[in-house]
Amino acid sequence: MTVSMEWAEKYRPGTLADVVGHKKPIEQLREWAEQWVHGMPEKRAVILQGQAGIGKTSSAHALARDFGWEAIELNASDQRTAGVIEKVAGSASRMRTLTGVTGKRLVILDEADNLHGNSDRGGSRAIINVIKNTNQPIVLIANDLYGISSSLRSLCLEIKFNSIQTRSMVPALKEIARKEGIMCGIGVIEKIAENADGDFRSAVNDLQAVAMGRSEINIEDISTAERDNKESIFKVVGKVFKGKSVRSALEASYSLDETPEDFIHWIDENLPHQYSGKDEEAITSDIVDAYSYISKADRFLGRVRRRQNYRMWRYASTLMTGGTVVSKSKLRGGFVRYQSPSLWRRMGQIRSKRNMRDNIAAKVGSHCNESMKYSRMGLTPIYASLLDDDDYAVDVVATLDLNVDELVQLKGSKKVTKKIQKIYDAAQQLRPEIVPGIEFSGRPVEKAPKKRPDQLSLDSIKSPETKTESKAEVEIASGEKPVSAPGPGDRTVASGKDAPAKKQIQKKPQKTLFDF
Numbered sequence: 001m002t003v004s005m006e007w008a009e010k011y012r013p014g015t016l017a018d019v020v021g022h023k024k025p026i027e028q029l030r031e032w033a034e035q036w037v038h039g040m041p042e043k044r045a046v047i048l049q050g051q052a053g054i055g056k057t058s059s060a061h062a063l064a065r066d067f068g069w070e071a072i073e074l075n076a077s078d079q080r081t082a083g084v085i086e087k088v089a090g091s092a093s094r095m096r097t098l099t100g101v102t103g104k105r106l107v108i109l110d111e112a113d114n115l116h117g118n119s120d121r122g123g124s125r126a127i128i129n130v131i132k133n134t135n136q137p138i139v140l141i142a143n144d145l146y147g148i149s150s151s152l153r154s155l156c157l158e159i160k161f162n163s164i165q166t167r168s169m170v171p172a173l174k175e176i177a178r179k180e181g182i183m184c185g186i187g188v189i190e191k192i193a194e195n196a197d198g199d200f201r202s203a204v205n206d207l208q209a210v211a212m213g214r215s216e217i218n219i220e221d222i223s224t225a226e227r228d229n230k231e232s233i234f235k236v237v238g239k240v241f242k243g244k245s246v247r248s249a250l251e252a253s254y255s256l257d258e259t260p261e262d263f264i265h266w267i268d269e270n271l272p273h274q275y276s277g278k279d280e281e282a283i284t285s286d287i288v289d290a291y292s293y294i295s296k297a298d299r300f301l302g303r304v305r306r307r308q309n310y311r312m313w314r315y316a317s318t319l320m321t322g323g324t325v326v327s328k329s330k331l332r333g334g335f336v337r338y339q340s341p342s343l344w345r346r347m348g349q350i351r352s353k354r355n356m357r358d359n360i361a362a363k364v365g366s367h368c369n370e371s372m373k374y375s376r377m378g379l380t381p382i383y384a385s386l387l388d389d390d391d392y393a394v395d396v397v398a399t400l401d402l403n404v405d406e407l408v409q410l411k412g413s414k415k416v417t418k419k420i421q422k423i424y425d426a427a428q429q430l431r432p433e434i435v436p437g438i439e440f441s442g443r444p445v446e447k448a449p450k451k452r453p454d455q456l457s458l459d460s461i462k463s464p465e466t467k468t469e470s471k472a473e474v475e476i477a478s479g480e481k482p483v484s485a486p487g488p489g490d491r492t493v494a495s496g497k498d499a500p501a502k503k504q505i506q507k508k509p510q511k512t513l514f515d516f
């Protein structure tokens with residue numbers, strides 16, 4: 001097994017045919033390159049846009065190789081001043097390539113959504129000028145189009161790279177494992193691909209990490225690797241709180257698989273737990289000092305979000321880790337069980353509660369032909385109060401098609417109580433059948449006659465006799481013999497045979513709120 005070289009580099013696709021997924025964008029890229037072969041395309045530059053690690057840069061290099069072009073890559077760490085860009089892709093480059101061979105040169109500008117910093121001074125303007133005049137193909141690579149000016153965008157053909165689907169990654173990962181002589185147990189590759197969330201580079205990195213020192217990988221090894229990653233965050237947090245070397249804390253934080261956006265929450269959550277003891281005054285002062293650095297780091301994170309300039313993450317990291325390290329008046333050891341950020345849990349809870357509240361309001365709104373916003377404010381509380389009456393409650397749940405969690409929330413309860421479960425079960429039997437192709441609006445168009453709450457209540461599902469009474473009620477109300485007995489099973493679309501029964505039931509005077 002070779003571990004000396006990164007597999008992601010080793011298995012970088014050599015030609016466009018080796019690129020995993022991206023059928024359509026690769027086709028677009030090829031067509032654009034063909035136009036260069038036969039002359040000059042309308043757009044002399046393309047922007048390959050998509051999340052990191054999905055093969056944009058590799059595709060650009062593979063394109064150059066397939067077409068026999070020299071590739072020159074300028075990434076954000078290069079000095080992308082107007083002069084440099086002009087030199088590489090401007091008028092001089094029209095004569096011949098760097099190697100002296102006359103032919104096309106593919107200029108690849110990585111991180112094109114990041115052309116703001118000092119080193120890129122004039123970069124954006126220079127690229128615009130170069131694109132207008134060049135006779136060399138130019139590829140811009142960007143995670144996000146928002147960081148690129150509209151005047152630059154208008155000169156480029158935009159090609160979107162989507163994240164790679166798990167099922168496309170699996171055969172490619174299996175092939176890498178085979179070439180590396182690694183045996184993989186059932187589901188191993190699928191799990192790695194799933195965890196990567198569309199990012200093929202991280203899938204390859206994960207495969208390499210878990211294969212290190214093994215010739216066989218089983219599914220349990222993957223869970224261990226996931227746990228190792230979690231352990232490493234605890235180690236880094238420990239280094240920040242307990243160590244005195246800014247450098248080693250910073251280096252440890254860079255090795256993490258967490259962004260500064262996430263890491264700051266770990267520090268924020270655990271700082272007060274780590275700094276505890278009897279010397280209250282010193283502790284308070286250390287905590288205040290550390291938080292003053294953390295808040296400055298947070299300001300940088302805000303700037304990164306607003307300007308999409310990820311270079312400033314560096315300052316944020318230095319402030320939050322280095323700042324916390326230097327703000328200790330003395331070293332504090334002691335074991336502390338670090339917690340994952342509670343803010344995430346709270347946000348998750350709030351978000352899911354809010355989503356549920358909106359779902360309920362949308363269902364009420366749909367039933368009453370009102371907007372979700374209006375029903376959230378005005379109507380939902382009314383429906384909530386109807387739940388106090390068990391019979392209405394069953395009808396409300398069935399009519400609005402509430403699920404059990406929504407019922408719990410609308411009832412203002414904290415959990416599924418026995419009563420709530422009973423209401424829900426009763427509603428399941430009353431629930432109208434949804435006619436395919438017709439969206440449920442609380443009033444399905446064609447369905448078997450819906451039983452009224454007075455026909456099916458909590459009690460009525462308890463004893464079969466009560467159901468018989470209900471049949472009798474229909475008979476009395478219609479003055480005719482009922483065609484079929486309404487029971488839990490008869491929630492099908494009304495057939496011609498059922499039609500008379502439906503007609504009779506519609507004649508019945510309104511008895512409940514939902515009888516319209």
Ligand SMILES: Nc1ncnc2c1ncn2[C@@H]1O[C@H](COP(=O)(O)OP(=O)(O)OP(=O)(O)O)[C@@H](O)[C@H]1O
Binds near residue numbers: 009013053057
């Ligand atoms: N679609 C893909 N097909 C084959 N290999 C891929 C693909 N996507 C990523 N890889 C692997 O991941 C590595 C990184 O890919 P690449 O640099 O092309 O991604 P990117 O989208 O340009 O990411 P970034 O925006 O971070 O530069 C490659 O060396 C390759 O091993």
